[in-house]
Amino acid sequence: MSSSSPTTKPRFSVIIPLYNKEAEIEATLRSVLAQTLLPEEIVVVDDGSTDLSAEVVERLASPLVRLVRQANGGECAARNRAMSEAVGDYFALLDADDCWKPDMLAEVASMIEQWPDCGIYSTAFDIVSPTGRVAAKCPAERGVVENFWQLSMTHYVTIPSATVMARRVVEELGGFPEGMKMGGDQYMWIKVASRYGVCFSPYRGCDYSMVASNRSSAIYTPEKTSYRLEDFLDLHDEGASKRRKAHLDDKEGYWRREFIAKCAIGKALTLTAKGDSDFGRRVVRTFGYTREYRRGLHKLQALLCLPCSLRGWVHNFYNRMAWLLAHKGL
DSSP: OOOOOOSSOOOEEEEEEESSOTTTHHHHHHHHHTOSSOOSEEEEEEESOSSSHHHHHHHHOOTTEEEEEEOOOOHHHHHHHHHHHOOSSEEEEOOTTOEEOTTHHHHHHHHHHHOTTOSEEEEEEEEEETTEEEEOOOOSOOEEOSOHHHHHTTSOOOOGGGEEEEHHHHHHHOOOOTTOOSSHHHHHHHHHHTTSOEEEEEEEEEEEESOOSOOGGGOOOOOOOSOOGGGGGTTTOTTHHHHHHHHTTOHHHHHHHHHHHHHHHHHHHHHHHTTOHHHHHHHHHHHTTOSSOHHHHHHHHHHHHSOHHHHHHHHHHHHHHHHHHHTTTO
16 A cells, blocks of 8 residues: 655535534534644434524634535435535544544644545544543554454444545545435445554544434334345345355455354344344344354343343333443443
């Protein structure tokens, strides 16, 4: 991979999808405006908010902020609209309830200068929960990740609010999967990381909030989309079974399939807990091959055995206990 420096300073467009984050969006925008390296622009797409989110953005009255309004189409559609409106060479993603540390964009600019050919640039982050702040488990090394798939099984390598993508890559591969209500970001990472390198910095450039007034994972409506994580498995290809067998001897191919399975099972756990048994059963059939995420698969199978009325409580209790144990009671 080339390490030659780009001839011009990267131009960043900050991409913010906005839906009912009236209480959080101002702090998010101010964290961008406080960057030591300012972006070219901040494109906020109000995705049919029913509160005063858009009015908060307008009251800020910053010349860097551009507000675009559209009917509700989901987070992926809002991100795609923002990227289509943007003028920068790099799209810096940020959710409307998260905040950046002051050197976030400066750090990414330095990464682009050193490793200009990557498709994704991401940093470490902190998790802000109702019980305190913890450092997310992220890689310790700075540079191009050797095996994104394997590392992502045990560490956070990419989340939307700590990720920047090159415009050229998005234009080549297409945007986020519109209509996908959960896992659209992971779908995008798989698409990009299958073709391009992923560059990571341990600089904790983002505060990821778990305390926002409106969390997407708490809201469930059935998906209406043609996009599925199965898209990456070539299930309908004649030679797919032979290639899948060959991947067992191919380290990167093996871990790529394992990461896809983990993403699908993680999504299915949430949707099954909310009563979508058909989705859960489909994932068990398709991704039951996993060797590295058997615990998640067994949790999903157990949820499917429970009445729908109990699944949400059991799932939330398990997650709460796992969080407390992992973070020593924080």
